[in-house]
Each structure stands twice: as structure tokens, then as C-alpha cells.
Amino acid sequence: MNKLGVLTLLSIVVGGPAVGQTRDSHAGLPHLEKRGGATQLIVDGKPFLVLGGELHNSSSSSVAYMKPVWPRLTAMHMNTVLSPVAWETIEPEEGKFDFSVVDRLLEGARANNLKLVILWFGAWKNTYSSYVPAWVKTDTERFPRVQTSDGRSTERLSPFSTAVRDADARAFARLMRHLREVDGDTHTVLMVQVENEVGVIPESRDHSAVANAAFSGAVPSALMSFLQKHRTTLDPEFRAAWEAAGGKTAGTWQEVFGKTSLTDDLFMAWHYATYIEHVTAAGKAEYPLPMFANAALIRPNYEPGQYNSGGPLPHSMDVWHAGAPSLDLLSPDIYFNEFALWAGRYARPDNPLFIPEAQGGAAGAANALYAFGHLSAMGFSPFGVDDQGNAPLDLVGITNSSERPDNSAIGNVYSELSKLAPMILEKQGTGGVTAALMEGEAQRSARLYLGDYTATMTRAGGSSGAGARLAAMFIQTGPNEFLVAGSGDAQITFSTDKPGLPIVGIESIDEEFFENGAWVPGRRLNGDENSQGQALRLYASDLAQGKIYRVRLYRYR
Template structure:
């Protein structure tokens, strides 16, 4: 009898061990990053809530159902330090509970934004007991000696208080969510850096700037010399690859940049490197404290450098941008990657390419909540293998950068992406998948896919794209709204194409590498999916393809399976 009890106990123990859940994690596959949730690759068809949407449970309550109805699978939402620790040492997680339960009830995943010490280069989300005690929690000082509303990175009391609060938050999330895993990732702080000055000129900061570059950083630079960001390598090389010295001795004296090549030239670069080190060191400690409690993937996001704000201080100096990514990696190994907030849409490709450097994944937690923003979701997932795409103000009704609650463009895009995500996941990080995009007023674009070229162009023949009223044109006017298209090559002559939102025509022709003289459509099938996710094909021919290929009307998002033949 005792032997039987021992065997049964062993079986129970083995079953419990076998059922132990694996937390969401990041995995490198062929040099690209995958997010694994419930042991499967997970793409975030997401949106970020307005900053104050999570300011009360009653305001949040109706949001979750609307997000699910708009085909999101993930919501990015803030948790504010001032609301979880209004009195020092006394924590209230009722808003966090409401957020997690609300998302879970709609089968949505959550990315938590920790609005702690910094948000957009300022410290407005810290508790009142921090704000009103600047002797204990010191602030940064600008070059003009103006005190800034931004916590000083050398304030150890601030760091320890932030670490404590963030650790308590992650421990609470572990207690309420480790089984369901509604929360899959965390952003630590938001768009950090110093605004209005290239660096902090407080007494502590100036002493450190005039002191030696930390040996820890110099060791990292020497060990990773062959892979450093080009501008950093150049600055170090220009000053003789010194392994010791002050910041200006090692990286050069900072100067204001006034030229035109703003993408490749850097003003006040040494000051920015200094700020990056100190910000990353601080945030890295906060991040590690959170991971010690509950080890979800964690990242930092950046307010990007832009054409009209080329010097640090015009954008938050020291934030996690590609040209200082090596500094962040050296100072904060607990941070898994850096993410880009893209509102300067003219620079969309450049930003994605920069943030793709050195195996950093493209993760877009904030972008424009417009028709063009919806179309760029197709482009981001198809062209840049994005892990996440999230228009800001997705819940609408905010003051700035807010989504139009009557516009269903993103809903249709996310519905389509969700339908074909199997094919996206199978072809991520390969040459078999890419994407095209045409902006407002642009007419056509194309891409070579081996034996064939896939074209995306405007279509206006016979007035098919003319309609009365609505976002996508008025009577007698041609629609010129932005449009995106994902292209997935299934074989040499077979493709899945999916896109919209402005009206487009999709056609396929012979590439220069294909020796065939002529090509035709063996078949064109519109793809839809039933409630169980099973693909259904609807054959198109005759009038529906006679004008050169598959047609997507303004405001629509569709997918097609196209097979070619030559003759």
C-alpha cells in the first residue's frame, strides 16, 4: 500500500512539473527575433491607449470590448507610478487588476508601459511625494542652468524608489497573471532623455562627465569593436581608440551640428553618449529588479531623431536610439531590445532600417492612428518582420494623435493579418515575404520576386473607384489614400498577396530573370476564412481580372492567391 502511495505521489509531482508554464520569451531565429507566447510565435496586432485612459477603472471598463471588436490581439496600456504608490510605501494595484481582468475577458494580451521616473523626457508620472522633495529626489539642470522637471540619473533615492515600485508591480502581476499570462511584455519608462539641453549640467553630472569613462563601457567597446554602430566607432577611432580618459578625451569634444546630412552626422554626440550611459544604467537596474520578480521580456522605447530636430536636446538626449544602442547594451543588459515610436512617417523606412541593425527587432509601440497608419501595418509586418505594430490613441476621444472611432481601416487590416498570420509566421525573416506601400498621391510601386514582378498601382478606369461621400473620395474625384500590400511567395509561380486600404490594382508580370516571353494568370482566387480559420477560395476570372489583375476598392482590405504560367 505504501509503495502504491509513493508511486501516486511521484506521478502527481511529475504531472505538476510537466504542466509548468513557460513564460513569454524572445528567441533568435536566423538572426531575427521572435516573441514566443504559449509556445507559439506571436505577432502583436496592437494599439496603444491614450496616456490617461488607464487613469480609472470606470473609464477603462468599456475600452476592452471595443479593442477586441477592432480585431486587436494586444493592447499597450500605461501603469503609472503615481497611481500605484500615492503614499510612500503603500501600494494600490486595483487599477492594474482592472486592466488585466478587462483585457483577459476579451482574450486580449497586454503590454504594460511603466510610467515611472520618466515619460517623454519629463518626470510627471512620479508620485507627489517625489515631486515635492527635490532635495531627496534631485532634478536635471540644463546648459543654461535652468532646473528641469526631469529626475536626475544620479539621484540614488529616485532609483531605489523606482526599483521598489516596479518590483512590487511585477510581483503583483506574477501573483494575478502567471497562469493566464495576459501580460506578455513590459516597456520600462517611456521616451527617456533630457529635453532642452544636450546633457545634464547638474553638479553630479558635470563631475561625472569630466571624470573617466566607466571601465565597464570601455571593456564592452573593446570586446565588440567589430560590430559597433558606425558613428560610435568613428568617434572612438578619431580620438585614437583610447581605452581610458574622460568622455571628451575618448569620444571628442561635442559640437552643435548644423549640416544637411542629419541621418549620418551627430551634434553633441559625446554629450549624448554620456546621457545614454547614465539613463541606461539607471533603467537597466529598474528592469533587472522587475525581472527578478517576474521575468517577462522588457524593452525601452525612443522618441526618434527627426529632420527638424537634429541635435540631442531637441529630441530626448540619451534615449535608446540606434546610434547609441551599444551604450545601452553595455549599461543595461536586462533590456531585451529598443523600440521605435514613428510619427515622422516620411522617414518610416529609414527608422525601420536603423532599428533593424545588429539583430534588434522592429517593434513599433506608437505610430500615427490614420488611414496611412493602417496601411503601414501591412508594410511593417511584411517588409520589416515587425513584432508589434501599434497606432497610438487607439481608443479614440483623446486630444492628440487620436484614432477616428468611425474609421474601420485598421480593423480591416488587422482582420486580414490575423487570417493570414500562419503564412506570415512561416515566411518571416526570409526572402519569400516582403511588402509594398504607396503614400498619398503616389501612383505605383513594384518588387522583384524571382521569376516574376509584383506590381501595386492606383486604379481608376471606368470610374470604379469613384463614390459619393466618405473618407475614400467624393463623387467625381479619384481616391488617393495610402495603401499597403504584403506579398508571400509560396513557390516560384504562386503568391499570396494581401492589402488595401486605398484603392489599388495588383498585377504580376515576368521579371528580367525569367526567360519566358509571356505570362498569364493560371488562377486568381480571392481568399476568405470561415469562423474556424479554414481558408476558402473564390475563383476570379473574366471581368474581375481582365483589366490586368486583382482589384481592391477604396476602404477594402483583401487577400488573393495568384498562380502564374508562361507561354
Template sequence: MVSILKKIFLLSALFGTHLGICQNIPHLQKKGNKTQLIVNQNPFLIRGGELGNSSATSMESMEPIWSRLTDMNLNTVLTPVYWELIEPEEGKFDFNLVDDLILRARKENLKLVFLWFGSWKNSMSSHTPAWVKRNQKKYPRVKDDKNKSHEILTPFSENNLQADLNAFKKLMAHIKDFDQKEQTVIMIQVENEIGMLPTARDYHSLANEAFQKPVPNELIKYLEKNKEKLVPEFLEIWKKNGFKTKGNWEEIFGKGLHTDEIFMAWYFSKFTNQVAKAGKDVYPIPMFVNAALNAPEKKPGQYPSAGPLPHLMDVWKAAGNAIDFLSPDFYNPSFKQWNDLFTRQGNPLFIPEHKFDETAPFKGLYAIGHYEAIGFSPFSIESVADAKKEPLGKIYNLIEQLTPTIENYKGQGKMDGVLLDKENNTQIIKIGDYEFTFKHDYTLNWSDGAKAEIWPMSSAIIIEIAKDEFYVSGSGIVVTFKPLKENLNAGILKTDQGIFENEKWKTIRHFNGDQTHQGRHLRIAVGDYEIQKIKLYTYE
């Protein structure tokens, strides 16, 4: 009996110690029905920017960039870590650039999300070391259906896996030793925009052999267990072929490009999960993968086939749980549509890459308000002429002020966001006891620019902080309201414009006159970036 109790005590102590370590490093946790990123034991909302692919290849190239980042109110920089630079010779590692980036980020009070440019970057294997590229026999590449090799490492090779896995494990061990106390590095993206080109699947002999083998039991078990939860487009493929559970890939899913893509998705995900797990075994901070989005008219192979896309979400999840979530990279205007797809099955939303255009700041605010995203990050963030004048910095300033409130009410059904333009100029939200109608500022006839052919994008976030009381923040919006309860009217008791100082609200101006159209609406004009606090009341 004493021996058994001793074992229980030791296991409990070990588990408790491990749990304590996990809680004291960056990690994800549930808050209501959403997910928070926790850094230094506090919720952290990423106001990010991703560097261009070559900007962080030396500290000299980075020197003029740091001030632009802080001038735009970023708190996080997404930057590549290049396999070819950290392991220029097999087994010989150089982490000087990694250390320099971490030290300078600390100096600028910035966090880092490292993007592991390992086996794949935008499908290709462009950042693998020379000793990998030159030894095709040991580190084989994919082949297309004409038996032509491409500069893409095949995921079917154990040598390819072990080389990548070993380098990533060394990187994570170094980050742990160098940064665990400070927590400058808060997440890792494993690989970059994985996908198969120019055919839907790999035709290397190793791949052909795997294609004829039975579908792995691990995937079949996942399908059976989660049959009622599978994303509809994937469920339909399995259903169309009779929900079979025994056979090879074509026997289970039928013949066609869709099966080629499912097959590749399994092996890409299996490979990437093994790499991520090896890194997490050393230092288990959050890890994610990102996807290049496919266009509806394109077929697998015309876009990077088998990447971590929404219609393949179940395949990626079935292959392992070392990857915490899937993320979209946006060079596609269908922002709401894709985010709706990526947030199925409780997948947390983080947007690591968005084209740095005039819409990006407003989409970022909307993602944080409506989807309660972990964060947002435009690409090539350093490519600005005057960082202090960028709308992104003004939106990020609002988000920075509101972050404690956002994180406090996350996952509670008390927050939402709107995204408006000329074609979609009205959005209705029900929150608390009210229905809010948000319209683009230019819907007001007297607004400057109302007759313009193209309206600038606008957005806002609304948070219920008490009964009848809300923060509304953003740019270019007009808000009216009515009670959800019939036979009642709504009026404004008080509207204040203000700021947060040391996380406490400070009123700058009290409205209720012309600024609210004599109590008819709340307005933040195009070109203005404000937080307003509104208290409503009802009357018969």
C-alpha cells in the same frame, strides 16, 4: 566523483527548471533571421492599440472603450501603469487597477502590454509619486547649464534608482502571481520616451562629477569588441577622435553636444537596464524601451537628448542586456527611413506608438510584411467615432487571418511588403522565382480618384507559400510579374479571392477574367481589403 556528479545533476535540474519556466511565459525567440514573440507557447503577432495617457486611470473611464477595441480587431492593448497610482505612499502598494485591467482584458480576449510610467514619461517625471516629487533633497532632479532644476529625475542618483527599481520589482512580482498562468500581460515597456531636456546633458553636481570620470570600462570593452559592427554615425564620432580607449568622456569622444548626449545615453540606459533587470529577476517576460524621434535640424536638448535612438543604439546595448529591443514612436512621416535605422544589428521591430491618422493602418501592414515586425500600435486608439468602420480594423482583420502563415514563413526570405502613395507609386519586389511590380491602384487610368491631387496611402503583403504560389493581401494595389529567368514569360494559372476559416483557406471567388485584366495583373482596389491567392506559371 559521486559528489561532482551530484552537483552537475543538481545544476542541470535547476537550469532545466528555469529554462522550462522561461519557455512557459511570454518570451522572444529567433525564427530564421527574425524574432518572434511567443505567448502561451505559440507565436503571437501584436495587432495593437495604445490608450491615451489618462484613459486607464480608472475602470469607469475604460468602460466605454473596450468595445471599440474589439470592434477594430485588436488582440492587444498597450496601457500605462502609473507609479503614482500603484505606490501612493512609500512602501504601500495598490494593484487594484492593474488587476481590474487584466481581468477585463481576459474577458474581452485581449492581451496587455504595460507601459511603466515610472521615473520618466516623455522625458518628464510627471508620474512619480508625490512623496518623490516633494523630497527633492532625497530624490534630486536634473539641472540645466544655468543650474535651474527641472521636473526630471536625475539618473545619477542612487536613491532615484532604488525607488523606481523597488516599485517596478513589486509590480512584476504581482503580475507574476496574478497572471503567469493566463499570460494576459505579454510585454513591458520600461519608462516612456526617455530623454534629457532642455539641455543635452544634466548639470547636476552628481552628473558633473561623472562627466569628469573615465568612461566606464564596460562601454570601452563593448566598443573594442564590436568595432566592426558599430552603427556608422557612432563609429565616426569615435574614429574622429582617434579610437581612444582611455580618458574621460570628452577625451574619448571629443568636445560637443554629441559627447554630452553619449554621456547621458549611457547613464539613462544603465539606470533603465537596472530597473528592467530587477523586474526580470522576478518575472522575465520581454521588456523594451521606446524613443521620441529626433528631427534632422534639431540638436540634442532641442529633442529629448540621449533617448534610445538609432545613432545611440550601441551605447544603449552596451549598458546592459535586460532591455530586449529599442522601439520607435512615430509622429514623423519618414516611416521607412526610421525603421531601416531601428532594425540595424538585428534589433527586432515593434512599433508601440504611431499617430492614429489615415496612414497608420497601411504602415502597420507594411511593417509586418517588409520588416516582419513583432507588431504595430496606433496611439489614442480609443479616439474613434465608429470603430466598426475604421480601416485599421479591416487591415487588422487581414493580418489576423494571415497570422499563422506570416509566423510560419517569418525569417525565411519568403515575405515582403509595399507602401505606396502618389509620390511613391511603384515598388519592385523579388521573391521566389519572380519579380513583382506593385503599383498604386490609381496608376490605372480608369481607377476612380486617379486624377485626385492627393492619393490615399495603400499597402500590401506578399508571402510565397509554395513554388509559383503566393498570398497577396492589402488594399489599393495592382501587381504585375515576370520571371527572374531571362527569355521566359509569366502568366496566371489561377487567382482566387478568399478568407481563412479556422486557419484553412476558403475560396470565395475565382478570378482570371476582368478582375485580372484577362491575366495581366492582380488588383485590389482602393477601399477594398482582400486576400488573394495567385498561382503563376512560365512559358517561352
């Protein structure tokens, strides 16, 4: 009996899918689902909040390196690990595949009760083609490179090459087929990122002959049709560039979008998106997990070519949606201070928020509360979570032990979020959860709205004083009752602008701790502890202590 026959027979015996079966045969496949006002990741029939962490780029290539890492990640209360899988690892010789590294990843994750998000390092990783097989790297005739304006080749495979695209797509499809065969029933792998932080540097576009010909040609009709259909909902910066050039419905790239470097960026965005669409569609034909592409963001005042020109940035998301409809979402990698601004630009009605890379530490803990509470994020993931412990410094990409990040704050916030996750997921779609974030010393207060109430958060003294990043998440459990989890030293007062009695008072504040599957009251805070009934005080140590607050409000004249 051939392999297909064996798998078909197995599927009958154990109730699982066989190779070649359709998407509908995977009834419990992880997928995205709109629930009220939020899009959520559904795993085994239930909403799932990804409390993630991304490994360093090369960590997953070594079973020995990962052996002590897995339990540390579990101890940080993660439920999901974002791990690269490199093209060179699974196809060291053309047409000969080796999935042993992938299988060891699955084994490690399962043994530690963790899920995985696979990051496909195919043709590109951070614009470069450093993870492609040697047989691709060394054959520059068959697999051409992006070229600079003076004709030099770069360390980047060309998105205009069908040979590159088709080889990449074949390898990715084989990876997805393997995941279906070994994980189609277990669902260890939840989502897949296709490529990593694509774009062109140090110039704003590819100047190879094929790229120049495409740039001089007409903007593809598929893109123009999409823009006209979605004109009123386009990103404002993108729409402004189009309309400033006359709002044309046909023409060359510079005729439609203007003679600026932004046009180069949009041009590359279309060609990266359509390339990745081909790869994504090939993978989904084998195993249709949710798939996404990620973006390296723009530093202040940087121009195309100084950043990853052509990546799925806010101003080009509509180009990507038009060019890569098989992608389920576009995601930001956020290391900059303006977290609320960047995350908010990706939390669009047509683009649910998932943050695959972010800074960790105390700032990351605050950002996670804000992302899940205010932006209905599906997941959050600080980068380099395998730094802690005794790993050799060179393996984690640093040279000084003092540079190791303190991930205890991430562990503390994930500990609380794991307990609150069922309520957060229930409330995300109904507006019953929100959060406030304060970033930088200049921001002295933040305001959020809770049903009939307004909460104003200001900085308080303590270890996380002026300049620290602070966040507070509110989960509404009744008309006048809220659970509050905070990160940092802050004071919160309450008011109302709704009809009725004008003054808001604090009926009670209780500390609560999660014990044996339930929230257990601690102290009833009154008098000095709640500013004589005027405020809720949050402390930087609350998360480390596993403490949240149950706040009950009332109104009077």
C-alpha cells in the same frame, strides 16, 4: 501559515509557480525566440503576432472610463492592449502598495479576450517625471532633478541619482512580483516597457554637479570594451562619430566622441541605459517577462536637446545595448512619414522589431502590413485607440470631435492579419513573406522580390490616389503561388531576372474571403479585371471587404 507557505502549497495543488521560485519554474512564460531569420514572441508555446493598440496615457486609471472601451478594442480585432501603469498609482505612499488598478486592468483584458503589454511610467514619461508619486515630486533634496546650464531644475528626475533609481526599481520589482502572483499562470501580460521616451530637453545633457563630474571623467571601460568588441557592426552614424574623433579606446567623453552636441546625447544615453538596466534587472528578478525601452524619434534637422537627448535612438542603440543588457529590445515610436526608414533602423539582427506607438488610420494600416511582412515585426500598435466612441473629449486629449481619428482602417487590417497570422508567423523565419510600402506623392513605385519573381507596385486611380500611403503583403504558398493583401489603390506587375523562361504571365487571380475557418474563393479575375493577364489590381476597399487575392504565376518565352 505565512503568505509564502500558502503560495507554495497552492503551487503544489494547481501546478503553478510560488513566490521566490526561479525563472525556470515558469515553463510557459512569454519569451522571445529566434526562429529562422526572425525573432518572435512565444506565448504559451506558440508564436504570437501582437495586433496592438496603445491607450491614452491616463485612460487605464479609471475602471469606469475603460468599461465601454474594452469591447470597442475587441471589435477592432486587436489581440493586445498597451496600457500604462503609473508609479504614483501603485505606490501613493512610500512603501505602501495598491495594485487595484492593475488588477482591474487584468480583469478587463481577460473578460474581453485581450492580452496586455504594460508600460511602466516610473521616473519618466516623455522626458518628464509627471507620473511619479507626490512623495517623490516634493522631496527634491532626496530626489534631485536634471538641471540646465544656468542651474535651474527641471521637471525631470536625475538619472544620476541612486535614490531615484533605487526607489523606482523597488516599485517596479513590486509590480513585477504582483504580476507573477496574479498572472504567472494565465499570461495575460506579454511584455513590459520600462519607462517611456526618456531623454533631456531643452538642453542636450544634464548640467547638475554630479552630471558635470561624470562628463569630465573617463568614458566607462564597460562601454569602451563593448564598442571595440562590436566595432564592425556598430550603427554607421555612431561609428563615424567615434572614428572622426580618432577612434580612441579611452579618454573623456569629448576626447572619445568629439566636442559636439552628439557627444552630450551619447553621454546621457549611457546614463539613462545604466539606470534602466538597474530597474529592469530588479523587475526580471521577480518575473522575467520580455522587456523593452522606447524612443521618441528625431524630427528633421533637430539637434540634441530639441529632441529627447539620451533616448534609445538609432545612433545610440549600441550604447544602450552595452548599458542595458537586460532589455530584450529597443523600440521606435513612429509618427513621422518616413516609416520604412525609421522602422528599418530598428530591425537589426541584434534588435527585433516591435512598434509600441505609431500613427493610426489608413497610413497605420499600410505601415502594419509593411512591418509584419517586410521587417518580421513582432507587433504593431497605433496610439490613442480609445479615441473612438463617446468618451469625453477632454479625457482623450482633444478639443474638437472632428479630430477623432478614424480607426476603421486599423480594424480592417487587423481583421485580415488575424486570419493570416499563422501563415505570417510560419513564413517570417523562412523568407516566405514580404511587403512593399509607398510613402508620399514623390514615390511612384516600389519593388519587392518573391522567390523567382519580382513584383513592381505603382499607384492606381481611386480614393487613395497620389500622395496616399500604399502597401501590399505577399505570402508565398507555393513556388508560383502567393496570397496578397493590400492597403490602397495600386497596380502590381510581375517580371523575373532569374535563369529560365524570361516572361512572367498570370495564370490566375482569385478573390478569397475567410469563412468558417478557411479561405473561400470568390470571383476568378480575368480579362479586364487583370489587365488582360498583365497585372493584379488592389483597391482601397479590399480590407474593408475582407478580401485577399490568390495569385498564380507562370513563365514563358
